[in-house]
Amino acid sequence: MHRQHIDLDEAIQILKDTLPLPETEILPLEQAAGRVLAVPLLARVDHPSVDDSAMDGIACKLSDSQRTPVTLKLVGESRAGEGFSGVVNTGECIRIYTGAPVPEGADAICKVEDLQIEGDQVTLLHPARSQDIRHRGSDFRAGQEGLQKGDVLSPARLALCASMGHRTVEVFKKLRVGILSTGDEIIEAGEPLAPGQVYDSNKYGIYAQLLDLGLEPVLLPHAADHPEKVKENLKEAGLDVLLTSGGVSMGNYDIVRDLLFGEGEVRFWKVNLRPGGPALCGLWEGLPVLGLPGNPVSALVVFEVLFKPAVFALLERTDPPHRKVRARASNPFKAVPKKTAYWRAKLVFEDGELQVQDGNAPLSNMLRGLAHANALVVVQPGEAIEAGELAEVLWL
Structure with a gap:
């Protein structure tokens, strides 16, 4: 029995439990940037x-x-890669360079700007300091955990991997995620557009979202409004997950809905969310499927607030899926009864504080508003946000 009209948090959990845990692979550091440990x-x-x-x-x-x-006597030098082999005695010093080993007998450093050097006589104009010695293991010790499972390998973390002595790392393999657009009215961008037809914008937006998420997107051939066309496109795809665009609502030609209800398994259908309420999750011949709405804004927002958090949870990522901030509303943001609303908006810094402005594009087919937005304002069911109030904002 599938769940219907569920809250977003429950939908994220169900989708996470439906997705396959990716296998792991061992990669050299130069191939591991952006991957998840x-x-x-x-x-x-x-x-x-x-x-x-x-x-x-x-x-x-x-x-x-x-x-x-x-004044001290200069008796040698220590440089990175070749230290001073002797002992520093009372009244003596050695030249030393950044990163060079501190020899036996020395316990302080005086920087070059505070020195006068004439031959083997060195005059210190200011006291030496013991805190300018970096002690062994002060950054990390052998056996110490430097990175956690779920850490994304940023440039600094890749450098840390090498510093800890690792030439390779074990990371999660990228999930292969198919993108399938449905609908007789959908045609490829650039083709002649007949009345009633629309260019397929969703697949390119979803493709870019998958890349940003560190997954492997696979563009599938467009499927017309017939279930057999959908099944043909999936036969040789070799996918881990399928994202569909369109065909999940209440119409007579919503083929993804009909396919999952007729031949697959539905985990949930319809989420208490706007835009994007008709979202559908299930399995078809063992393949996890998330059906996104066909309206462009709805599809991209559902990906952002439902699919992305589920993948973060699946991989146990240590960073949050979204940067959440509080910002002063420059204008009202309306509430939707029984649904959490995610309204397109623009974050700006004005008058010494973070403010959020309406994206001025209320309909789910108005893609231009989302293209120029940099945030989503979260409005809880029935709790409108008035101008001047603080709003919860997802900073995109």
Whole structure:
């Protein structure tokens, strides 16, 4: 028995439980940017591996350098990759460079700007400091967890992987997600447009959303309003998930709805959401299917607020699916009875605070309004937001 007219949080959970957990693969670091870690990553080494210098200057004994000016004898140098092999004794110092090992006997650094050097005589104009030594393991120790399962490998995290001694990482494989547009009225952009026809904008918007999500989009041939056409397009697709556009509402030609109800399994149909209420989730021959509405804004918004959070939960991503902020409403945002509304809007910073303005495109086929929006205002059922009130906003 499928669920009907459910709240968004329940729909996200059902969809997450319907999606297949992706397999993992091991990739070299240069191929792992933007991927999601499948296991925690432990450091294999200490970092730094020795006590080293945070700056160019000299290394000496702290006790020799507190009353300045003071002159010390220069007895050698330490540079990154080749340290000083001797011992620094009282009255002595060595030249040292950023990242170079601090030798035995030295416990302070005086930066080069505070030095006068003549031959092997070095005069310190200001005291040396022990805090300019970076101690072994001060960043991380061998065996310490540096990254969590679910972390997305950003540039800084890739660099951390290498610093911890990892040349490869285990990440989740990208889900292959098919995009299927339905409807006799849909034609490819650029073709001659007959009366009543419309260009297929949804598949390109969804394609870009899937790329942003780090998944592998697969564009399927357009399906006319006949279930057999849909099934033909899926035979050789090799998909993990199918996203359909259109065909999920109450009409006589809503073929995705008819296919899942007639030959598949429906998990939920209709979500207490606007735009995008007719969203449908189910299985067809074991393939998870999320049916998105055909109206362009509805399709893209349902992807954003339903599919994206479900994928984040599936991968146990450690970052949130959306950046949520509070902003002052510049104009009213209406409520919808029994449904959570996500209205297109624009965030701006004015008069010293974050403000949100109406996107001025109320209908779900008005794509231009969404194209110029950078936010969605969340309006709870029956609780309109008046001008001047603080609103919950998803910053896109």
